[in-house]
Amino acid sequence: MPHLAFPNSxxxxxxxTHCSVRSLAICGQLNESEHQEFERLAQHVRFGPKEALFSExxxxxSVYSLTEGIARLYKLLPDGRRQIIGFALPGDxxxxxxxxxxxxxADAIGPLTVCKFFRGPFMRFIENRPQMLMRMNExxxxxxxxxxxxxxxxxxxxxxxxxAAFLVGWRERLARLEGMTKTVTLPMGRQDIADFxxxxxxxxxxxxTKLEREKLIVIVPDGVRVLxxxxxxxxxxx
Amino acid sequence: MPHLAFPNSxxxxxxxTHCSVRSLAICGQLNESEHQEFERLAQHVRFGPKEALFSExxxxxSVYSLTEGIARLYKLLPDGRRQIIGFALPGDxxxxxxxxxxxxxADAIGPLTVCKFFRGPFMRFIENRPQMLMRMNExxxxxxxxxxxxxxxxxxxxxxxxxAAFLVGWRERLARLEGMTKTVTLPMGRQDIADFxxxxxxxxxxxxTKLEREKLIVIVPDGVRVLxxxxxxxxxxx
DNA sequence: CGCCTGGTTGACTAATGTCAAATTGGGTGG
DNA sequence: CCACCCAATTTGACATTAGTCAACCAGGCG
Numbered sequence: 001m002p003h004l005a006f007p008n009s010x011x012x013x014x015x016x017t018h019c020s021v022r023s024l025a026i027c028g029q030l031n032e033s034e035h036q037e038f039e040r041l042a043q044h045v046r047f048g049p050k051e052a053l054f055s056e057x058x059x060x061x062s063v064y065s066l067t068e069g070i071a072r073l074y075k076l077l078p079d080g081r082r083q084i085i086g087f088a089l090p091g092d093x094x095x096x097x098x099x100x101x102x103x104x105x106a107d108a109i110g111p112l113t114v115c116k117f118f119r120g121p122f123m124r125f126i127e128n129r130p131q132m133l134m135r136m137n138e139x140x141x142x143x144x145x146x147x148x149x150x151x152x153x154x155x156x157x158x159x160x161x162x163x164a165a166f167l168v169g170w171r172e173r174l175a176r177l178e179g180m181t182k183t184v185t186l187p188m189g190r191q192d193i194a195d196f197x198x199x200x201x202x203x204x205x206x207x208x209t210k211l212e213r214e215k216l217i218v219i220v221p222d223g224v225r226v227l228x229x230x231x232x233x234x235x236x237x238x
Numbered sequence: 239m240p241h242l243a244f245p246n247s248x249x250x251x252x253x254x255t256h257c258s259v260r261s262l263a264i265c266g267q268l269n270e271s272e273h274q275e276f277e278r279l280a281q282h283v284r285f286g287p288k289e290a291l292f293s294e295x296x297x298x299x300s301v302y303s304l305t306e307g308i309a310r311l312y313k314l315l316p317d318g319r320r321q322i323i324g325f326a327l328p329g330d331x332x333x334x335x336x337x338x339x340x341x342x343x344a345d346a347i348g349p350l351t352v353c354k355f356f357r358g359p360f361m362r363f364i365e366n367r368p369q370m371l372m373r374m375n376e377x378x379x380x381x382x383x384x385x386x387x388x389x390x391x392x393x394x395x396x397x398x399x400x401x402a403a404f405l406v407g408w409r410e411r412l413a414r415l416e417g418m419t420k421t422v423t424l425p426m427g428r429q430d431i432a433d434f435x436x437x438x439x440x441x442x443x444x445x446x447t448k449l450e451r452e453k454l455i456v457i458v459p460d461g462v463r464v465l466x467x468x469x470x471x472x473x474x475x476x
Numbered sequence: 477c478g479c480c481t482g483g484t485t486g487a488c489t490a491a492t493g494t495c496a497a498a499t500t501g502g503g504t505g506g
Numbered sequence: 507c508c509a510c511c512c513a514a515t516t517t518g519a520c521a522t523t524a525g526t527c528a529a530c531c532a533g534g535c536g
Binding site for chain 3: 202
Binding site: 075077078079081082083085096097098103104127128129130133134136137138140141142143144145147148149150151152154155156157195196197198237238 | 313315316317319320321323334335336341342365366367368371372374375376378379380381382383385386387388389390392393394395433435436475476
């Protein structure tokens with residue numbers, strides 16, 4: 001079952017105390033009384049595998065702070081071609097859009113829980129709290145930086161470089177949550193990786209195999225083990 | 239000389255009154271007294287063609303609001319491959335980065351002028367002004383939306399679709415400034431377009447020629463004239 | 477007048493995509 | 507516990523798109 005193992009800390013409607021990613025999340029700098037007020041706006045909602053949080057072009061009614069699990073964020077072309085624009089991890093904030101409609105779709109990869117906020121109350125909460133607005137800015141700027149890295153990857157890297165850079169980047173993001181490990185868990189399937197890297201599933205599969213033949217990685221269930229970090233980082237940076 | 243023609247409104251050190259893109263810029267919602275205070279933080283700086291505003295990995299000391307001209311924003315791989323991540327137009331805001339270093343390079347395409355702010359004073363100005371912070375958020379969210387569209391383009395569109403989508407998108411951005419026109423001016427060269435679309439200059443050139451043969455556009459000096467908007471938009475959306 | 481830069485065109489190559497078949501591994505029911 | 511099924515992945519053979527390398531062309535400027 002591919003999902004990150006986090007303690008299931010939020011069973012009920014309100015969970016003021018044990019959110020395991022609070023310090024990483026949008027609400028991470030609120031003091032206790034502010035946080036209680038903020039919590040009153042939140043609904044803790046669970047989603048099952050493949051369930052949609054929201055879809056592109058729907059009216060934006062809510063924003064989300066991811067607390068457990070992983071989401072796939074993507075855009076579709078009319079003929080069905082899909083581009084995954086990112087994977088959201090616990091602590092990530094979703095749902096801000098340049099218009100009144102979501103600019104992409106989001107669905108759960110495995111089981112997932114979020115703090116859901118209706119847009120109106122959320123906006124009213126933040127609009128006179130500069131600290132919160134600064135934090136929103138940090139989040140947006142970080143996302144934008146990731147998006148720019150991804151443009152470089154999509155436009156200018158070879159298939160092998162794409163896969164290597166993806167694994168390195170994914171490992172770093174997991175390290176923020178779980179600490180650095182030799183084994184990189186990959187909760188998403190090969191098709192998701194392909195749609196993230198602008199490749200076909202066959203090319204991704206062949207590239208994994210090639211990296212394994214070259215003794216850079218070992219493919220294990222639900223992930224890969226990185227053998228030669230140095231050579232690997234070099235390939236990813238290249 | 240490829241550049242957008244805007245009245246040259248800012249000759250001296252301070253220009254409180256005639257910035258032609260003020261309503262579109264980051265400072266567009268400040269009242270007069272706030273705007274005067276804000277202006278005291280600004281330096282109006284000019285750059286010539288190809289001059290660098292800042293480069294990737296330099297320490298961030300300033301942020302910029304573009305007032306005239308066009309800038310090229312890009313990232314490089316160690317071997318020199320380049321990805322243009324965007325073109326900045328008057329009103330655009332540059333220089334926010336997820337770390338203390340710029341995450342991309344920016345240089346002037348033609349002659350260009352900016353309002354330059356040192357980071358510290360700028361941050362102190364905005365940090366207790368929710369309206370300004372909201373505006374920063376809007377800007378960041380809009381940029382993020384454009385970046386996501388570009389990821390879809392880079393990962394999943396064919397060369398012909400890339401070029402068509404680029405022309406349509408560029409025309410829309412110019413329309414915000416100049417109003418909608420049949421002739422789309424292209425101040426950037428073919429190599430810039432190629433590096434923006436993840437193609438080679440030869441492929442871009444061939445694709446322009448192909449679109450002209452198909453009577454969708456006419457190539458004119460410094461731009462193209464769109465003949466069949468409907469068929470063209472369809473190709474770009476595809 | 478002719479050079480220089482940027483753009484275009486042509487012939488060929490290489491990387492990645494396409495289509496189809498084979499393999500793996502986990503989960504389920506007997 | 508085992509056999510089977512299904513979905514995901516891998517592999518192979520071949521097609522296609524875009525890249526590479528090289529030559530050519532056109533306009534602007536000394």
